[in-house]
Amino acid sequence: MKLIDAHTHVQLRQFNPDRDEVIKRAVEQDIWMVNVGTTRKDSQAAVDLCEAYAEGVFASIGQHPDEREIFDYDWYMRTGAHEKVVAIGECGLDYYRVEPHLFNDERDRQIELFQQHIELAKELGKPLMVHCREAFSDVKSVMRKEIGDLSADVPGILHFFTGTKEDAKTFLDFGFMFTFGGLITFNREFDEILRYIPKERIMIETDAPFVTPDPYRGKRNEPAYVIEVAKALAEVRRAPFEDVCKQTTQNAKSAFGI
Numbered sequence: 001m002k003l004i005d006a007h008t009h010v011q012l013r014q015f016n017p018d019r020d021e022v023i024k025r026a027v028e029q030d031i032w033m034v035n036v037g038t039t040r041k042d043s044q045a046a047v048d049l050c051e052a053y054a055e056g057v058f059a060s061i062g063q064h065p066d067e068r069e070i071f072d073y074d075w076y077m078r079t080g081a082h083e084k085v086v087a088i089g090e091c092g093l094d095y096y097r098v099e100p101h102l103f104n105d106e107r108d109r110q111i112e113l114f115q116q117h118i119e120l121a122k123e124l125g126k127p128l129m130v131h132c133r134e135a136f137s138d139v140k141s142v143m144r145k146e147i148g149d150l151s152a153d154v155p156g157i158l159h160f161f162t163g164t165k166e167d168a169k170t171f172l173d174f175g176f177m178f179t180f181g182g183l184i185t186f187n188r189e190f191d192e193i194l195r196y197i198p199k200e201r202i203m204i205e206t207d208a209p210f211v212t213p214d215p216y217r218g219k220r221n222e223p224a225y226v227i228e229v230a231k232a233l234a235e236v237r238r239a240p241f242e243d244v245c246k247q248t249t250q251n252a253k254s255a256f257g258i
């Protein structure tokens with residue numbers, strides 16, 4: 001049964017001791033993954049991993065809104081043309097850690113950085129991998145202006161969705177897909193949203209090494225555990241496990257063009 005972990009970070013240092021085993025543990029069970037970059041160096045590391053494995057390993061490149069390095073547009077443009085780079089991001093807006101007195105400057109900085117990713121996605125014809133935390137209204141207004149010019153079949157993926165039903169509706173109208181991760185295995189707050197979003201628009205992720213699903217909580221997360229997310233999704237949606245696996249994999253394939 002093939003599964004695709006649509007958003008993970010196996011290139012991060014938490015996997016330095018055993019990265020190869022972690023990847024093989026997933027790929028041997030037919031679990032594929034998209035490693036998502038958060039800085040330029042980290043994005044390069046994600047691309048290097050694609051090249052090191054014959055199958056099952058893909059990359060998304062970008063700069064997380066919390067990261068403050070200078071965005072090297074030309075580097076991202078060149079690297080984004082790689083056939084195994086399947087999305088642009090992690091990009092988006094994150095106001096969670098912003099101190100109130102810095103808010104206006106920080107908001108401007110993040111919006112400008114987000115817009116550069118949107119430019120890239122337009123030029124490369126690849127979907128956006130969007131991170132949004134406590135910033136739904138700004139992400140929506142940026143997307144409203146830009147959505148018409150995005151040319152990928154699925155214009156964007158909203159990773160680790162924590163918004164409301166109304167937010168979900170807006171992004172459904174934009175043609176976005178949504179990913180859910182370990183949180184849904186132990187937090188029941190998302191059940192209503194999980195039943196609301198049509199099955200053709202949901203993908204599963206681990207966001208490893210973070211947000212470990214039940215029954216592995218307290219341990220480092222890894223792509224092989226995405227099966228626990230699939231089980232939780234099946235349970236919440238009262239759907240057969242096999243159908244959830246098949247559908248989420250099909251969704252990931254169409255979003256990422258793989």
Ligand SMILES: [Zn+2]
Pocket residue numbers: 007008009036090207
């Ligand atoms: Zn992430």
